[in-house]
Amino acid sequence: MRALRSMGPILAVLAVLLVLIAVANPFFLEPAGFLAFLKRAAPLVILAAGQYFVIVSGEFDLSVGSLVTVQVVVAARLIDGQEQATWPVLALLIVIGLLVGLANGVITTGLRVPSFITTLGMMLVLSGAVFLWTGGAPRGALSETFRMFGRKDLGPVPWSVLILLAAGTAAILLMRSDFGKRLIATGDNERAAGLSGVRVDRTRIAAFVLSGLAAAVAGILLGGFAGVSAQVGQGLEFQAITAVVLGGVALGGGRGSVVAAMAGAFTLEALFTLLNLYGISGALEFAVQGVIIIAAVAASAVRLPFRRALRV
Amino acid sequence: MNRSITALVAGVSAMLLAAGCASDKPATSSAAPETSAAASSAAASPNTGEQSKFFVQADYDAQLAMRTQSAEGPADKPWEQAIAPEMVSTAKYKKDGPYNLCFSNAAVNNPWRQVGWKTMQAEVALHKEIKQFTALDAEGKDDKQISDIAELVGKGCDALIVSPNTTATLTPAVTGACPKVPVIVFDRGVETDCPVTFINPIGGYAFGADGAEFLVEKVPAGGKVLALRILPGVDVLETRWSAAKVTFDKSELDVVGVEFTDGDAAKTKSIVSDYIQRHGKIDGVWMDAGATAVAAVEAFEDAGVPVPAIVGEDQQDFLQKWKSGGLTAIAPTYPTYQWRTPIIAALKILKGEEVPKTWKLPQPKITSETLDTYLRPNMPPLHYALCGCEKLPDFPAGWGGK
Numbered sequence: 001m002r003a004l005r006s007m008g009p010i011l012a013v014l015a016v017l018l019v020l021i022a023v024a025n026p027f028f029l030e031p032a033g034f035l036a037f038l039k040r041a042a043p044l045v046i047l048a049a050g051q052y053f054v055i056v057s058g059e060f061d062l063s064v065g066s067l068v069t070v071q072v073v074v075a076a077r078l079i080d081g082q083e084q085a086t087w088p089v090l091a092l093l094i095v096i097g098l099l100v101g102l103a104n105g106v107i108t109t110g111l112r113v114p115s116f117i118t119t120l121g122m123m124l125v126l127s128g129a130v131f132l133w134t135g136g137a138p139r140g141a142l143s144e145t146f147r148m149f150g151r152k153d154l155g156p157v158p159w160s161v162l163i164l165l166a167a168g169t170a171a172i173l174l175m176r177s178d179f180g181k182r183l184i185a186t187g188d189n190e191r192a193a194g195l196s197g198v199r200v201d202r203t204r205i206a207a208f209v210l211s212g213l214a215a216a217v218a219g220i221l222l223g224g225f226a227g228v229s230a231q232v233g234q235g236l237e238f239q240a241i242t243a244v245v246l247g248g249v250a251l252g253g254g255r256g257s258v259v260a261a262m263a264g265a266f267t268l269e270a271l272f273t274l275l276n277l278y279g280i281s282g283a284l285e286f287a288v289q290g291v292i293i294i295a296a297v298a299a300s301a302v303r304l305p306f307r308r309a310l311r312v
Numbered sequence: 313m314n315r316s317i318t319a320l321v322a323g324v325s326a327m328l329l330a331a332g333c334a335s336d337k338p339a340t341s342s343a344a345p346e347t348s349a350a351a352s353s354a355a356a357s358p359n360t361g362e363q364s365k366f367f368v369q370a371d372y373d374a375q376l377a378m379r380t381q382s383a384e385g386p387a388d389k390p391w392e393q394a395i396a397p398e399m400v401s402t403a404k405y406k407k408d409g410p411y412n413l414c415f416s417n418a419a420v421n422n423p424w425r426q427v428g429w430k431t432m433q434a435e436v437a438l439h440k441e442i443k444q445f446t447a448l449d450a451e452g453k454d455d456k457q458i459s460d461i462a463e464l465v466g467k468g469c470d471a472l473i474v475s476p477n478t479t480a481t482l483t484p485a486v487t488g489a490c491p492k493v494p495v496i497v498f499d500r501g502v503e504t505d506c507p508v509t510f511i512n513p514i515g516g517y518a519f520g521a522d523g524a525e526f527l528v529e530k531v532p533a534g535g536k537v538l539a540l541r542i543l544p545g546v547d548v549l550e551t552r553w554s555a556a557k558v559t560f561d562k563s564e565l566d567v568v569g570v571e572f573t574d575g576d577a578a579k580t581k582s583i584v585s586d587y588i589q590r591h592g593k594i595d596g597v598w599m600d601a602g603a604t605a606v607a608a609v610e611a612f613e614d615a616g617v618p619v620p621a622i623v624g625e626d627q628q629d630f631l632q633k634w635k636s637g638g639l640t641a642i643a644p645t646y647p648t649y650q651w652r653t654p655i656i657a658a659l660k661i662l663k664g665e666e667v668p669k670t671w672k673l674p675q676p677k678i679t680s681e682t683l684d685t686y687l688r689p690n691m692p693p694l695h696y697a698l699c700g701c702e703k704l705p706d707f708p709a710g711w712g713g714k
Contacts, residue, residue: 027589141692141693231575
């Protein structure tokens with residue numbers, strides 16, 4: 001009940017946006033139209049869920065955008081249009097995602113590098129590596145099977161919506177488990193969590209690994225949706241962070257629900273769709289994201305004194 | 313409680329913005345002011361916005377005329393041809409070989425430049441009199457290219473080839489190099505005529521008009537056309553759109569939107585899907601470059617509607633889609649074979665032979681009649697067909713083909 005109340009505002013905003021979209025475009029109310037929206041939102045929602053784990057533990061992951069690009073570019077080059085290469089490459093992409101997350105986590109916790117710096121560095125390393133390997137332009141082609149997940153339907157339902165359902169359910173179950181409680185405790189008060197027996201470093205590493213995994217899945221869906229591109233991941237890290245913040249999750253950690261973070265991603269995607277439907281896009285999208293991040297952080301800063309007062 | 317406040321503030325600010333936008337009448341693009349568009353609302357296509365400030369009527373007229381002029385030079389080697397050349401003497405640069413050629417490249421950061429760069433290297437390999445070929449890649453940074461040019465000038469190059477990253481910023485660097493070494497500029501220009509020759513195909517106006525005229529011909533009057541642009545403010549792209557705008561404004565077509573895609577396939581696909589939903593039917597798609605054309609085609613396929621008349625480019629993945637889907641399409645080109653010409657020009661200059669001051673290469677468009685000539689099944693999807701590289705050694709492997 002408490003969780004539902006805290007999610008009230010974001011759900012209200014989402015509902016209003018959905019109504020506005022439906023007014024501009026009645027097709028949106030039909031199952032096919034709505035499923036198309038879910039399909040388009042799926043990569044960002046999954047990415048936001050991954051980012052949520054990291055943010056709620058008190059860190060950031062800025063590397064997910066370039067990680068998505070790496071996934072798509074690597075997949076295209078290794079698959080090179082051959083169907084039989086699809087499954088091994090999909091497995092490899094998941095492993096790459098997990099390894100990048102692991103590296104982010106170990107460097108942040110073990111070497112005490114602030115995650116902002118770690119993942120910024122990782123973002124540069126990954127985009128540099130892609131550039132070196134491709135000489136600036138992706139080569140090869142994705143197979144039909146690979147593209148199925150982002151583009152095709154299973155019966156009436158797009159594959160990406162099914163994958164989104166699975167990923168969302170897994171994220172919710174994970175947050176309801178002991179791991180979720182340890183994660184929130186870590187983000188809320190690292191010292192207190194440590195003293196009460198939480199292995200803070202391990203918990204944070206796990207959060208980064210989950211974020212890497214989410215980026216791998218998002219990369220597979222985006223590559224499937226739109227095909228090979230060297231720009232596919234550009235700016236996605238900020239979209240994911242914006243979505244999480246929009247869902248009311250506190251930057252700095254310790255508060256907010258994963259469902260709200262995913263609702264934030266839906267809201268952001270709905271906002272982009274609406275801007276597009278009204279013929280406004282491009283630069284304004286960035287401006288909107290910027291305003292959201294600043295407003296959310298300002299809001300949390302403003303209320304901090306009250307919170308302390310309450311605790312005393 | 314705290315969470316709710318954060319979400320509320322964030323949400324409200326987002327809604328305010330959304331509401332603010334929604335109350336505007338649909339704008340054509342973020343850059344287009346409303347005033348003049350509203351003033352000319354009687355025109356057939358009020359949605360095309362204001363004319364670009366890059367538009368120069370004389371250049372537009374000249375380029376459109378050049379499309380029908382025949383080029384001088386060998387017909388099977390368009391990279392050696394020139395349209396209406398005004399020759400200049402290069403006797404003062406004459407010197408004996410072997411030569412040391414230098415090249416300051418803006419970048420190899422997109423498939424078009426990659427194909428061009430490979431083609432240029434293959435051209436160099438053809439000439440034994442080139443003893444050394446020094447190339448520096450500016451990685452898309454003006455400041456690096458300025459220092460690259462300075463470094464190359466100091467290295468004792470016999471001729472310097474420059475493909476400028478941006479026009480205005482690189483002008484002083486090129487001006488500085490001109491007195492010391494014969495300079496050849498190609499692809500994008502600079503604002504000085506000190507280079508011995510400036511090489512490029514006809515240009516953006518011709519590219520944009522080729523696509524727009526095709527749509528005017530194929531789409532019935534009153535049909536809805538969506539225009540997709542990469543981004544604003546780049547001269548070669550601005551001229552493509554401004555020429556298309558002139559064509560559309562004179563036509564009976566209804567331009568329902570002009571959108572920027574950032575060259576991003578996913579964004580392109582989303583934008584096109586939204587327009588299909590919003591208008592029910594889109595009858596034509598114009599593009600200022602075809603790199604995301606396949607994504608646009610897929611948006612129609614995924615929506616389960618026929619693919620309308622579409623403008624692409626000579627990229628293999630688009631040509632493939634065109635052929636397999638039996639599309640109504642056209643591919644204007646900005647041929648990558650222009651990367652061969654600067655090497656040929658440099659050798660001519662060093663041998664004291666005349667070269668055109670402004671070396672305009674032919675700029676063919678691929679039509680359904682010529683599609684089969686340009687579609688090569690074994691080339692990679694991002695290969696550009698007009699590379700003029702088919703007879704070079706190491707083709708197709710050197711270009712990623714099989």
